[in-house]
Amino acid sequence: MKYILNYPTVYLINDKINKENFSVYVGETTDVRRRTIEHIHRDVQQNNSWEKFASSETSKMLVIGHDHFNKSLTLDIENKLMQYMSSVNAVNYIFNRRLNQQNEYYTSDEVDDIFSKIWQKLHLKNKKLFPAENIIRDSAIFKASPFNKLKEEQLDAKNKIIMKVEEAMNRQETGQLILVEGEAGTGKTVLMSNLFYELEQISNGEEENILLNQISCHLLVNHEEQLKVYKQIAKKLGLIEKEDSDIVSKPTRFINNHEPKEKVDVVVVDEAHLLWTQGKQSYQGKNQLEDILERARVVVAIFDKNQILSREQFWEEKQLLEMAHQANLEGNYIELQNQLRINANQHTINWIRELIDKQKVKNIPNDDNYDLKVFNTVEEMYEAIKDKAKNEDYGISRILATFDWEYKDKTKPENEDYWRVKVEDWSLPWNLQVKTDKRRGIRHKNLSWAEQAQTINEVGSTFTIQGFDLNYAAVIIGPSVKYRDGHLMFDKSASKNKKATQRRKLNNEMQDVSKSLLNNELNVLLTRGVNGLYIYAVDPELQKVLLKAQKGEI
Template identity: 35%
Template structure:
């Protein structure tokens, strides 16, 4: 597969939108046209799980907005529009896309903090703001990212006439970005608001029964694998991590864009050095390194020799993904449920304390949910296949028993 696979996926007109997607783009355009003249900001939210085409819709929508903004006969003529995403690797993809597309410029694409600070400094208000991966917006102050407000969506609404954003609460993977439906509903309540739920799976060729199994697994429930698990989808469970790595390397040789990823729970520090994951079968690979290039991590050929994390893989399509479940995740034999052992955490940034959550039990549930969300995100990266290995012996044994029962 070509190295610009992710860019091609998001480029407008590269893939024909489904009738539902086309209708949604037009509905949002009408919503935007209706609310642009108003003095009160309006917000349109799209809800959808991994692979339901959210980013493709936003990409096409923004392309059409920008064409209309440069058409003197359009009601959008002269509008100043921005596309925001709080994920540096995904932002690289959008900036790559901007070059060849007429009237879609690199400067239109920003991180949310950059947008907020720039418009405050210029005392300006944007017309239309499109936000991909809105579940990654900061929902508390974060001095490391130069954000000193209480909530990025609240600040963006103050600086915009119309906001269009996508949310997937199953992709919330840090406490500083924590979102749930109640929090979102409270923020949008004062504004004109419309929403739409996407349910059709576009990324994965897996059947609905296997996707349901993955959703249950990511919620801590270990169901028997469905009998049609491998129909139109290459799903495998491995007894050792090295065999899985070798299979992913082979898939990468055959079709490209296949990578090993892992959940947090192995030592890693952004200190410029390599930090290795050691697992069964002689598995020995370093975590992904900080990517200083303009090419997304997943599209760099050499990263077949690294283990991807939630930070480098969220929002990306892979052809095949090999997922290592770290020591944080284990099977409770008494309840036959997948649980999280926070004593084995290695990423403190992922579950930093929130001052607005004072109930210790509530905060513990939040942290557990965030770890399980990362499983959901990583497990669903593969378009054509997902391979799975669990560090915990009991969980690995249960997965293998279920898998072998299919044969």
């Protein structure tokens, strides 16, 4: 009891909204008695959520103490608790949502171990409210959470962006572009999520900042699966009340809903390389980034030119260089360089990058941490990835493929049950076709493709996996990627991705940009695996050289 009453503590208050769902408050204090009295007598009068907690017969308070707790450590534990609780499917709403990331301190190396022990005890008390830790850590919400602790490079980038936003607000500037570039796995999404959330907190008066108080912030992403995740995060954290809010939305909706003369303050665009650079469907403009800049005082664009996947998103190299150069001149250019996704040594990372960037196959290096393997058959690879997926210790693992087999959204193939990826006698349905069972349907509808249990029986594509990671990724490199004359080459005639293979009008001429786009498709697929990458190539020559590389015979 002395650790509860005489030491800093972390506490969690929860209440049942219905049989399945909870609302949660997470806090920390140096005096839990005083803080509890404040909640009961003061906060109930100022906050409707506290009034509900106080009057509910099902609300509970859990107080967590530890003999190693100090102020910094409890702030870190509070931050991790908010990250975990906001990732629980059964939690609809979490408040006291401040960011409390701490720097290094005396016991900072103990945080993860202490937190895991705390979570295990909470799990024993209520398995629905506190699911197994591996389930939490595998969720897309957890990985994109604003409560992820930023690395030094990310933290420096965030602080620089906030400073530049302050300058723009102070000078009444408009159309300012802050460009953040980085390869796949460099932590762009976590930075963006953390930045957007902090700007919202400052805007709502959670932190003292006269320049940014009451600013309007929007988060845009042109990707259905990622939008689903961001809307869930925003709703749980009270940033939006309804999922149809345009505070978190697709770019076209934002552009159509806002006139240039009525500018918002800040727009954060995740995956800005997915913005359209030509008119399409409900978008009547010519360049979405330019249209967003016309409607905002500051735009923060998270960009990776090597993840542009369709002709509608294509930029000429000259345009990209000019955009980066202009941002650099204004002190608005940031590059993230540290690889944070792939848990491999530098030799393995270099091997993957050589294959993608230089189209060269080198001998596969030894790596005790990363499982990089070429399989003799696609059947063997699929069985291996299913084994990984069954083992909860390995987390979410899925099979992916280049878009080299026919798939038409919202239609059915003739004489077959599904659009399928077929390699000799083996076949499996393309993504987004196999239905979940009815018991899981409601719970699954808000999950990203890879998180849904039935998707182990499908093949993922760039359209469902871009922006997400897998613990193990098995990639079928289809016939559009061949090995000839000592290097990889791209055969657009073997691809079914019309968005990549059809010509694009540039400078009043129809041009073939398929090589770049098919290369980018390969880049996205080969950089999804955190702890392992499995490969099978359909092209016999490519498969042969990859197997030789595995044996160290090149």
